[in-house]
Amino acid sequence: MGKADLHIHTDASDGDCTPYEILEKAIEKGLHTISITDHDTIKGYKKARNSDLSQEIELLPGVEMSVRWGEKEVHLLSYCFDPDDEDVNILLLQQSGARRRRMARIVETLQKQGIDIDMDEVKAEAGFSNIGRPHAASVLMNKGVVASFNEAFIRYLSSEKLDHINAEYCTLSEAIRVMKKAGGVLSLAHPGPLYSSDEIEQMIDIGVDGLECIHPSHPYPVQKKFTKLAENRHLMITGGSDYHRPSKSGYEPYFGIVTLGEQYVEALKRTSRQRKALKNYGDNG
Ligand code: AMP
Ligand code: ZN
Ligand code: FE
Ligand code: FE
Numbered sequence: 001m002g003k004a005d006l007h008i009h010t011d012a013s014d015g016d017c018t019p020y021e022i023l024e025k026a027i028e029k030g031l032h033t034i035s036i037t038d039h040d041t042i043k044g045y046k047k048a049r050n051s052d053l054s055q056e057i058e059l060l061p062g063v064e065m066s067v068r069w070g071e072k073e074v075h076l077l078s079y080c081f082d083p084d085d086e087d088v089n090i091l092l093l094q095q096s097g098a099r100r101r102r103m104a105r106i107v108e109t110l111q112k113q114g115i116d117i118d119m120d121e122v123k124a125e126a127g128f129s130n131i132g133r134p135h136a137a138s139v140l141m142n143k144g145v146v147a148s149f150n151e152a153f154i155r156y157l158s159s160e161k162l163d164h165i166n167a168e169y170c171t172l173s174e175a176i177r178v179m180k181k182a183g184g185v186l187s188l189a190h191p192g193p194l195y196s197s198d199e200i201e202q203m204i205d206i207g208v209d210g211l212e213c214i215h216p217s218h219p220y221p222v223q224k225k226f227t228k229l230a231e232n233r234h235l236m237i238t239g240g241s242d243y244h245r246p247s248k249s250g251y252e253p254y255f256g257i258v259t260l261g262e263q264y265v266e267a268l269k270r271t272s273r274q275r276k277a278l279k280n281y282g283d284n285g
Contacts, residue, residue, distance in 0.1 A: 003259035004034065004240075005033075007077065008022055008241065008243050009242070009243065013044070019036060019044045025252065029256030033058040033059075033262070034060070038064065039099075040066060042083050042089075046083060060080055060269075067169050068169050068172065074172055079185050085181075087178045087181065088182045091174070095169060099167065117143070117145070125142075133153070136157060137149050181279065183272045184275075187212050187236055189212050190212055200229070209236050213238070216253070236268055240259075241253070241259075
C-alpha cells in the first residue's frame, strides 16, 4: 500500500523548497501520493503539476486556507477541487490581498513598539510568495532583533501578541461553498487542542468533510481520538507532515515519516468525483 503526504508547503507560501524540489524529495522518499497545500495559494501546486516530475507521482490539488469562524481563525485544508475553477482562483486572490493588508498592520504594530522594520523589507523577504508571519520573522532574525525564528513568534508574532490584528479572510462557510462547488473536499487542519468537541461538531454541521487526524503536532492518543471521531461520524481522514523546511541539521522534519494510508486517499478522491458528477448532473438537468 502506497503512502501519502497531504500537507506540504513550498516557497509559494512560507516553505523553503520549490515545488520541483518537493516532487524530487517525495519521489526519493517513495511516497505514492502528495498534495502541496500552501497557505491560500495554489501557485506552487500549479508549478508542480506543470513539471515533468508530476508524471512520476500522484499529485492532488490542495490548499490550506485561513478562514474566519466567529472569533477564531481556522486552518482549512481543501483537496481535489478543480484548480482552474474561476471562483476558487478569485477567492484565493482575495485571500492574498487580506494577507498583505494584515501584514501592513502587523508591521505598523511592530514599529509602534520601536522595532526597526518596514513593509518593503517584509515584501522583499516574501518575494513572489504569499506573504505571512514567517517572512516577518525572517526579517526580524536577519536584522538581529531576535536570535531565532521561534523567538520572533514568541515575542512578537504569536496570535496572542497580535490579538487585535484580525485578517479579512473569508468565512468558513464561504470557503466551503466555493470549494465544494469546484468538487473540493474539506478537512479541518491540525485540530489538536485548538477546538472543543462542540466546536468540531459545529464545523462538521457547516460542511467540513473530514479531520486531519495525522499531523506532527498530534501525539498517538490524539491521533487515535480524532480517527475514532472521524470513523463514528463517517468523515474523511487526512494527514501529512506540514513540512516547511529542512532543519539546521539537514533533517527533514516528518517528511516521508508522518504519512497517510492510501485507503484514505481513495476515499477523498471518490468523494470529490461524486461531488463533481453531481454538479455536472445538476448543471445539465
Ligand atoms: P500566517 O500564515 O501568517 O498566519 O503564519 C502562520 C505560519 O507561521 C504557520 O503555518 C507556521 O509556518 C508559522 N508559525 C506559526 N507559529 C509559529 C511558531 N511559534 N514558531 C515558528 N513558526 C510558526
Ligand atoms: Zn506555514
Ligand atoms: Fe496550519
Ligand atoms: Fe500547514
